[in-house]
Amino acid sequence: MVHSVLKTDGNPSEAIHSLLRRLLDEGIVDALLVPLRVASGDNTVQTLVRDARRLEGMDVLAPVMPVTTARLVSAITMTGIKERVGVVMRDCEIRAVVELVKLQQAKADNLLIIGMDCLGTYEVPDYADLMRSGADVEGALLAHAIGGQPQPHEGKAFRTACQMCEKFTPSHGDLRIHLFGDDPMERIHVEVADDLAARLGLEPAAPAQARENVVAAIARQRTETRDRLFASFRERTKDIAGLQAYLSTCIRCHNCMVNCPICYCKECIFRTPIFDHESEKYQMWAARKGAVRLPTDTLLFHITRLNHMVTSCVGCGMCDSACPSHLPIATMFRAVGQEVQALFDYVPGRSLDEPPPVATFREDELEGIQ
């Protein structure tokens, strides 16, 4: 990787955007998957762009993640593509792509991953509110890039998953855009794969000196938040009654599953005939227990989803964002995941070479389980 610097002349978005535009203009990629601002101005949506003229509304700094790009990468690469696609992603999305590739739900062969430092994201309605109010949302966040600890707008909060995210800098990618540790109004640092740097004519430069400390300080503060949330989750779910209380307002809509990048099953077990019961069965259960909550199997749904995917949970928090009852599902998945992943010394998204724990085994392990 080569370290280089983009001069921004007071307009960091434009500096990044013109670099990305060159990827398409110069034929380095055939398409870009990037966020474009919608006509109403209050949201950005990930968009697959082949015609460079369509990049006009590009806005890679918008602190909002309407869906996780990992799902989109799966959709556009799953059955193979000849075109080379550049994809702009936050690290949680990149880590989810790594998991999906290993789960054979995406192909990385023709991807050019463009990783961005993440300044935090708002829930979509909060972001839309801020944009409609005319706030300088990106400018306010970028002002914190040099010193660290980006703060949300007054009256708004970052998504809980972002508040406890300690992995917010790109861990993979041919092009990594660094915002932290220097003044984006003057320059933005990039790390670029050697061949790409040569094609783009990027000159080597010294990395931002302050970056390491700034990133470490944010990570430390996020880790504290994370541990506080984990402790509160563990306190609340010490027994089954606690777990029931934690999930008491679940309406069984399956939104958490639908929006999870790792829940890839084309036919989820909870949407198969296994859970289409004969009418008489409901009477039987009500008779056996005296009463039965409907729809049934709320705890079973969450416990099973944990079993199926918690080993690969990257903590993107899309489950939280999708929940109409605002249940802290991501905190549950990250807290439970921490212990389960530790069983196998597995870090989701760390490496393409480590098979997911449920897809492999060792002969000499877990002796105590039997």
Next chain:
Amino acid sequence: MADTEFEPRIIAFLCNWCTYTGADLAGTSRIQYPPNIRVIRLMCSGALDPVYVSKALLEGADGVLIGGCHPGDCHYQTGNYKARRRVAILKSILKQLGFDEDRIWLRWISASEGRLFADTVTEMVAALKAKGPNPLKGAWDI
């Protein structure tokens, strides 16, 4: 009083090639063991999705026994190793969520080990009696 003593109900998921046949052997050998077990035959312990184990416990089963081939002896080469990982994950999750994960037993019992099967069931019934009934028995709101 013997007639009101708690009798645990165990759901057993047994591999066709080993533990299920071991259970058969216990029967044909006329080895006595407590009748607290309800057996579901699987083609492999590796074919058991944790959803069925969780469902049994959530519906009030007092214990779940998973029987598979000894390591290295799987009819399909590696199913039991995969089962072992899944059970480890399931137990970790249930423990963290406030369940008693010791109600789930994974045991390697071969087709020739009828005695071991009977002893395992006897031992499990005793352990579950000591624990008492599954607190979720009769729970309407899970």
